[in-house]
Amino acid sequence: MGRHSCCVKQKLRKGLWSPDEDEKLFNYITRFGVGCWSSVPKLAGLQRCGKSCRLRWINYLRPDLKRGMFSQQEEDLIISLHEVLGNRWAQIAAQLPGRTDNEIKNLWNSCLKKKLLKQGIDPTTHKPLNEANVKEEKTSTESPPQMQIPIISTSPSATTTLLFSSQCSPVISHSNYYDDGRLEEASREIFMNKHVLDLDPLSYNDNFQMSVAQNSCYGLPMSSNYQTSIRTLFDQNQFGTNSRYGFSSMPSLTNSDHVSVTEFSSDNNSGGEGCHQMMENASGFCWDAENKLDHSFQFNAIKSEDFKTCNSWEEEGQQNLQNHVSIDFSCYPLTSLSEDLTGTSFDIFQQI
DNA sequence: AATGGGTCCAACCGCCACATG
DNA sequence: TCATGTGGCGGTTGGACCCAT
Incomplete structure (x- = not known):
């Protein structure tokens, strides 16, 4: 795989995403949505091109993704x-x-x-x-x-x-x-x-x-x-x-795995003060270092009206199961595949 | 245990369409 | 009309993983 031209130009990272990068992207998108993908990496403090962020979000981080085997x-x-x-x-x-x-x-x-x-x-x-070949010849001459x-x-x-x-x-x-x-x-x-x-x-x-x-x-x-x-x-x-x-990109979500992540290192965050604050307020994101497929995820401190009473996605989900009400993610101004x-x-x- | 071949999937490349100035 | 930027899409591939030998 060659390096994408924009990545060469800006000396951006490529290849597999680290948990830290996922965390930053997820936190940014869930809080602010996607306005312009090309500005997302900068605002989220990522050394990636916008295209890469978009792809990662669409194919992996989107909360509405269904993982696992196809039925x-x-x-x-x-x-x-x-x-x-x-x-x-x-x-x-x-x-x-x-x-x-x-x-x-x-x-x-x-x-x-x-x-x-x-x-x-x-x-x-x-x-x-x-x-196949025979029929192809026939159908080219007649339209039933x-x-x-x-x-x-x-x-x-x-x-x-x-x-x-x-x-x-x-x-x-x-x-x-x-x-x-x-x-x-x-x-x-x-x-x-x-x-x-x-x-x-x-x-x-x-x-x-x-x-x-x-x-x-x-x-x-x-x-x-x-x-x-x-x-x-x-x-x-x-x-x-x-x-x-x-969380769909977090296939195995267990109570025991929940770890509060409240501190972020913003040393390498190029997003400036606004971004720094955003990261401070952002949701927790925990990744099992040993097994990507068994990592966990938790919202801890999203200061959103919709989420402030919930401690985790799982809790939220279970609450909604009881109430038979689905979480409305449409409040996120997302630009994603689902828009299509x-x-x-x-x-x-x-x-x- | 080492190794080699096959499989799978995340991510990149290159192209295209569209919007904007 | 043209140039440029951006998003979207399909094709491709590197590398991790699995399994047989």
Whole structure:
């Protein structure tokens, strides 16, 4: 990996982020939001370029990220969407709340592609490998009024079909998806075991659910079966079975791991007095030095109206679990991937 | 225990689109 | 219209990790 040009120019750090850098970036964004990414590093006291900060926030620090394994439904959805959208990872990610384009891209390249190939499916065309060439020639000469494209699921029992009408308005038909309940159970298990923040800080779950309620998930008219499965997925994921809330980039959040971090060294902080004060007031951020995946996180002193009564994300989450009220992160003026989700409400098939 | 190959993922690169002056 | 800055996206890759030998 070569050094990014702006990093060369300004002699900025690159490579893996340290816990200290994460802390600074997280504290800054949660307090002040993102105005202009290029000014974030300076204000947050980081020797990074704005692009790097943006990427780190979007792919790792965002509180609404869902970490951990992809569920079977998510995998199937990615395959279905990839068939329609191709390698437009950002648009695919927009349909999977809490997942980033990078994460989905990695999953595709490392896992889903191979699964499809194993099933004899060309991951590019989504057609059987031995028929792909023949069919390609045929379809180039004729345009049938209705195409039926089977979605090959990675789960044995799933059968999804996209029906394209002559106006190219597709209907997802999801038959026998939960015919034996195995998938639903598997998903539940996966989500129950995840220590993630399954909140909806930027409200795109709400948007998603709203679209489900309006029979138009992803801009598609959907069968009731599919709506139910998606709905189930979100219900479980959001409040139903998740008994703990944790910071998503901090996969294992335990009470015993909570350490108050109240002192910051601002020696290398180039952000000036304002930044110094900001860091003094900022939230605590603790990282297990031995294992990145087992570090913990705690808000200790955020002087925000929304958070002043809470000692930790976990407490906050548990409180909300009891109250059945989600934390509203929308107060943060964030510019992140999630903005795209709420802002675009894209219609897949406008782009075909 | 050492090593070599394979896998996975975080992060960078380069390009493009858009906004602004 | 052009130059410049910024954000966003998809492709790529370095390195950590895993596992078989």
